[in-house]
Amino acid sequence: MKKKICMFLVGAMCLAGLSACGDKKEDTAGEGGAAATTEAGKNDDSVIGKMKSDYAEYVTIYDKYMEVKYTPSKTEVTDNDIEKDKASLIAQGTTTEKQTTGIATYGDAVNIDYTGYVDGTAFDHGSTEGKGTEITLGSSGYIDNFDEQIVGHKPGDSFDVVVTFPDPYTNDETLSGKKATFDTTLNAIVVKKVPEYNDELVKSLTSYATTAEYEQAMREKHKEDNEKNDKTKDKQNILNTIITNSTISQYPEDEMKELIDSMIQQVKSLAEANNVDLTTLISYYYGLQTEDDFKDYISNYVENYIRQKMIIVAIAAAENIDVTEEEYEARKKELMDSYSITDDNTFNQYYAKEDVYYVVLADKVSDYVYEHAVIDNGSNSDNQQVQDMLTSAATTETVTEASSEETSTEAK
Incomplete structure (x- = not known):
């Protein structure tokens, strides 16, 4: 069902602005939860309609999914951001010159050619082939x-x-x-010519005439x-809240197994294509030590992904959110x-x-719950009651003090 699923899962989640997230709650229907209706998916042979039929009845959505409270993120632009832009512009304007005089020292950039030999024989990938x-x-x-x-x-x-090559040498074990x-x-010794940051540099590399214009534009960007x-x-964060507080009564075990097997097989194929063993590859890319650790990692990843998918589809069923053919084609083109x-x-x-359809659906559901x-703002009914009590007490105290001439004089 899934093709190149390892690539897709990562790409799809990034595109949807999602991740396999949310702590897993006990898979029991929570009292007061919003049970997702599958009515929107019944007798519907569309891609999204099938998802709704397959998933929605097993999900009890967080009962406050339409009114999730959140504190808006606010990232300010800092002077350090602008300094990085300036440094990037300077690096862009930096040129190099190959010098054929001088002595190479530590810290120098140098251009070299080489061919490597082991036991008098040149080995694969051990030469610059004269290209420098x-x-x-x-x-x-x-x-x-x-x-x-x-x-x-x-x-x-x-x-x-x-x-002497290190042992082991993971790039080519035969050289260990x-x-x-x-x-x-x-x-040659390569010397960098670093330009001064000024109006001239800005004008030569950007559409702005001065450093001030450039920095202001960068702040806006x-x-x-x-x-x-x-x-x-x-x-x-809003989706995390919904996913964490929703429950699932039954997972699609066959689909999960298919995903797990597919992802593991693709990583094995990747290892074979690069002439490295699986343990070496998963250690390098995932920081895991054994194949069992890797299988556990993938299994957990897939469970979280499917959990997220089921909940998103259930919300779509409850709120009659669908994906049109035009929306699918637009995302496919992207x-x-x-x-x-x-x-x-x-x-x-x-x-x-179906994967592309789901990515579009996830976007639409994410937008929908965000809008609602x-x-x-940090206040709630309990806090308001306390505030009202304090206000009332302060008012009473003020009235009492006002009846005292001495206090009134002091107040004046």
Whole structure:
């Protein structure tokens, strides 16, 4: 049912502004909860209609899902944001010059060529093939002791760099612990020319005439971006509240198993395609140590995803929210444009039709509950009662004091 589901799940959640979230409550129908009606999905063979029929009857939605209280996020633009913009502009205007004189020292950027040999034989992916590569001495990330053997040389020098690969060496296990010799040439010392931040730089790289105009424009841009991000964060928090407080009486076990198996198999295929074992890959990408840990991770991920999906679909059923063919086509085009996909066959290899429909539905449900949410200003009925009592007491005290001539005089 799902194609390339690992890629899709991550992409779909990002596109919908969602994540597999919410602490799992006991899966019992909560008293007073809003039981989702499946009426909107009955006898409906549409994609969304089928989802409603499959999921909605097993969900009891949080009874206050139409009036979730939240505190709006407010991210301010800081001077540090503008300093980063200035630094980025300076970096954009920075140029490099290859010098063929001088001596290479730690901290220098250098351009080198090399070919690596183990036991006298060149090994795969161990050569720049004469194209040259740039590294910074002391922080290249190359094998230990590689950089220090370049220090002290001058451009035009050819020399051997002798190192020992670490054991294990995850990039190529056949090289683990092996001694290697790199036939190396120092082509040049790369010197950066950093421009001054001024009106001239701004005018040459942007549509603004002065630094003041540029910085003001950046502040406005950050403000707009912050407002969008804050709104997305608020939507997420509102959905988290609904998901956490909703209950599910039964999960679609077959669908969950299919998702879990599909995701695990895709990661295994990825490991095989990159000639690494699964344990190495999951350690590198997920920080997990064993296959059992990885299976538990995927299982938990899928359960949270399905939980979220069921609740979102249930809200759609209760509020008669649907997705039109035009909305589906528009989102499909966005995805194709984003990933430079030019034909339907390629698109269908990555996204099942129902998945794209669900992404659109999740967006619409997220917008809907956000529009009906209530801003929490920090007051409630109990707090108001306390405030009224304090106000009343203060009024009584004032009246009493006013009847005393001495107090009245002091007050004056």
